[in-house]
Amino acid sequence: MDPGYFDIEREQNPREKANIFSKFCYWYTVPIFVKGRKGQLSISDLYRCTPGHRAAPRGDTIGRKWKQDLLKKDKGKNPSLLRAIISIYGAKFLIGNIIFAFCDSFIKLAIPMCLEGLINYFSPAHGGVPVTHAYLYALGVVGFMVMSASIMHPMLLWLLDTAMKIRVACCSLIYRKLLRLDLTVGGKASEGLAGHVVNLLTTDAQRFDMACLFMVDLVRTPIESTIIVYLMYRQIGVATLIGVAFLLSFIPLQGYLSKISSKLRRQTAIRTDNRIRLMNEVIQSIEAIKMYAWETAFARIIGEARKKEMNVIKKSSWLRAVMISCVKLNTKVAILLSIVSYISFGNALTAAKVFVIFSYYDILKYTLVDFLPLAITFTLEAYVSIKRMQEFLLLPEVDDDGVDLVTIDDKTPVMNGVFEKIGNGQQAYIKSESNLERMKPPVLIAMKDYSAHWKNAEDSGQIAALSDINFTVSLWRVVQMG
Known part of the structure; x- marks a missing residue:
């Protein structure tokens, strides 16, 4: 533990003072790359935590909402951690995803249109496309691809930033609950508490990252799918409905598999808690186990617990493999059905139509087939994690005697010490008398x-x-x- 005698003041995160252009193109990261190019980076090169990512204010905000939800329990309503999270981050998250969904859909759908005009120019009869229009179509294909790549990364960073705020807020709330937990009552509060809390703060809290990344597809998929089906219908007519119907027929199966995946996730968490509890008990009683030579017996017990846990993890892996296999096969079959149906109706197939249909199906595969099942799966897993956190937060508490543990005073001095390991494994410290006096x-x-x-x-x-x-x-x- 840092005793505080070697405190150094870390530099401010450059993103806090960067302009919009620098944030959009990540130009503020250039100094850290230059420093890394000159020498090896160390812990002291880390920037100071931004105010929006600090655990105290995040925990204070969600703590107040959770306290309001707990008051509804007296009125006959069940408190909900999910409702508290949505009330804080839901509106901003939903509006941002809707705006990004419309912009990204417009850009991706414009690329096949430009590609069609460019291919028509290279057809034998030139398709009546002037040279100027051909250059504009080519510029459109390249430009829209650049725009799609440019807005994707800032959006992903914003989603990860939101996920980290939710994760930090929930972890802070769990820590504060731990301070006033009544350990005299049976259940999880007295059995395997350390392992259960560690599992909540690591495995369960990490589910927010993947859920926030893929949750945008729950908003984007209906928008893009509807527009793509309409545009393909204008290209090849009724043959579009045959291929799309084949894809849509697998959505109920994917939803059912995602539901099974969420159940397996809950079983995995329960068995992981049980294994960690057993390990904690063994570590605490290791002297008695060694004295009575019970190592083999307890090794067998822990091995059985780990085997049960791995059985559920293997089932989850096989389920993911089945879902991915369906994803890789469905789109190819759907393209084949659409093209064969279009030809069987007596229509002439051109290169422009083939490339455009392939482009539309590629977008449809990206949203409807690839990421929609993952979005459903990760969202359900995050929901299971929220329920597990809520169960912990509803455990009995001791009488706080008027002490408010929901809100932390921001005026509490923060010691920003750094322990830094150098190449030979030793620790090097930097002592700053001015900082010690300032933060006394x-x-x-x-x-x-x-x-x-x-x-x-x-x-x-x-x-x-x-x-x-x-x-x-x-x-x-x-x-x-x-």
Whole structure:
């Protein structure tokens, strides 16, 4: 633990003072790359945590919402952690995803249109396309691809930023719940508490990252799919409906498999909690186990617990493999059915139509077949994780005696110390007297010329004494003793 004697002030994150252009093209990251090119990066090169990512304000915000939800319990309504998260981040997240869905759909759907005009120019009869229009079509294909790539990465960063805020807020709420948990009541609060909390803060909290990344496809897929089907219908007519119907027939199967995946996720979490609880008990009782030579018996018990956990993980892996296999096969069969149907209706097939249909199906595969099942799966897994966190937050608490653990005072001094390991495995420290004086914590207890007297337990006639005691206790550490 950092005692606070070697505190250094980290640099401000350059993104905080970067302009819109720098944020859009990530130009603010150039200095860290230049520094990494000159030498090896170390822990001291990390930037200071941005105000929006700090655990205290994130936890305060969701703590107030969760407290309001708990008050509804007296009125007969069930408290919901999901409702608290949606009330804080839901509106901004939904509006951002809708705007991105419309922009991304427009850009992706414009590329096949430009591609059709460019291919018509290279047809034997030139298709009546002037040279100027051909250059514009070529510029459109390249330009729209660049625009699609340009807006994708800032959007992904924004989604990950939102996911991190939700994860930090929930972890802060779990930590505060842990401070006032009643350990005298049976259940998870008294059995395997450490393993259960670690599982919530690691495995369950990480589900928010993947859910936020793929949740945009729940908004984008209906928009893009409807427009693509309409545009393909204008190209090849009724033959579009045959191929698209084949793709849509697998959506109920994918939804059913996603539901099974969420159940397997819950089973995996339960068995992981059980294995971690067993490991904690073994570690705490290792002396008795070694003394009575019970290593083989307990190794067998832990092995069985791990085997049960791996059985569920294998089922999840096989389920993912089946879903991916369906994804790779469905689109190819749908393209074949559409083209064969179009020819069987007596229509003439051209190169422009083939390339355009392939482009539309490629977009449809990207949204409807590739990412929609993953979006459903990761969303359901995140929902299961939220339910597990909610169960922990609803465990009995001790009487707080008026102490508010929901809100943390932002005026509490933060010690920004860094322990840095150098190449030989040792630790190098940087001492800053100015920082120590600036961040000197307030004094809690101070004693000067203090004396103590007590009777000796071995000899009742002797009286022991201790005099001239001087010491000061700060908020974080003893800073002076004499």
